[in-house]
Amino acid sequence: MDLLYMFIGFIASLVCMFLLMPPFIRYLHKIKFGQTEREEGLASHKAKNGTPTMGGIAFILVPVVLCILSSFFTPYKIDMKLWIVLLAFVGYGFIGFIDDYIIVAKKDNTGLKPGMKFLLQSILAVAFYIMYSSHNPTTLWIPIFDISFDIGFLYFFLIFFMFTAETNAVNLTDGLDGLCAGQMIIALIPFIVFAYVSNALNLVYLLVLVEGALLGYLYFNKHPAKVFMGDTGSLALGGLLAAVAMVLKQEILLILIGFVFVIEVLSVIIQVTSFKTTGKRVFKMAPLHHHFEKSGWKETQVVHRFWLVGIVFAILGLFIGVR
Structure with missing residues (x-):
């Protein structure tokens, strides 16, 4: 029966997106909520100027609304852990929405000031830590060795880092048509298995x-993209992933399963650090996906090869994490 519910939910969510996205894209065109490419960006990306952004609104609202409505007539009720995941998904998406709105209203890529964006992300991270730790132990599971121990107040710093780092990492990965959405589809699969094994069926359903x-969404975001998720979508997905890893006690495996997100943000850190300290750039352009574009790879080649890397690390994380 559970599999039937899951299948119906998946199809319902997919169909809703196919029905909603065309008129939503037309509406974004109408109100001129289009992407503004950076002046220093790749020349091949200039053609993307004006492509509707904030498409993430759709893939946030559809599953959240379906999940809440389904809780009234399915066995999958919303408990504290699921509320945390839902609120992280919506909360970080709202921060992204504010950022996107400022960008499209001003027609530039300034958006929220970095300090303000980080402050808002930090406030949510602290809130979710308090919500979670007040009802759950602050233990950390070490994969491979299969040991758990209580890290006490250090758990706060781990959760704070997870939420702030993951949201920004996913945000940086959203730079090519289909890259971020496809990578997130891949990364969520191991966590669905972890949730199922843990009998957290309400989380599996979400x-x-x-x-x-x-x-x-990916159908409309594949190259050439008809819509972008914007910070609305990328920050929401990062918050979702961090929250899921937290409630499933898979904090360390998040690094492995989300390896593509990790190398994307590391490439930016390395590039900025190197340029500020030595005046030299390690990569032709950061984040890493742009480096490969600058090296002559087609956009679709970069996306598909990054997906392949993501699949490898997702399988590896799944193999290590199932116990």
Whole structure:
């Protein structure tokens, strides 16, 4: 029966996206909520100017609304852990929405000031830590060795880092058509298995709804993209991933499963640090996906090869994490 519910939920989420995205894209065109490419960006990306952004609104609202409505007539009720995941998904998406709105209103890429964006991300991270730790132990599971121990107040810093780092990492990965959405579809699969093994079926159901919505969104975001998710979508997905890893006690495996997100943000850190200290750039352009574009790879080649890397690390994380 559970599999039937999951299948129906997935199809419902997918169909909703197919029905909603065309009129939503037309509406974004009408109100001129279009992407503004950076002046220092790649020349091949200039053609993307004006492509509707904030498409992430759709793949946030569809699974959240379906999940809440389904809780009234399915066995999958919303408990504290699921509320944390839902609120992280919506909360970080709202921060992204504010950023996107400022960008499209001013027609530049300034958006929220970095300090303000980090402050808002930090406030949510602290809130979710308090919500979670007040009802759950602050233990950390070490994969491979299969040991758990209580890290006490250090757990706060781990959770704070997870939420702030993951949201920014996913945000940086959203730079090529289909890259971020496809990578997120891949990364969520191991966590669906972890949730199922843990008998957290309500969380499985939500993630299946998200997968259906992301697959529907990807149809319109594949190259050449008809819509972008914007910070609305990328920050929401980062918050979702961090929250899921937290409630499933898979904090360390998040690094492995989200390896593509990790190397994207590391490439930016390395590039900035190197340029500020030596005046030299390590990569032709950061984040890393732009380096490969600058090296002559087609956009679709970069996306598909990054997806392949993501699949490898997702399988590895799944193999290590199932216990």
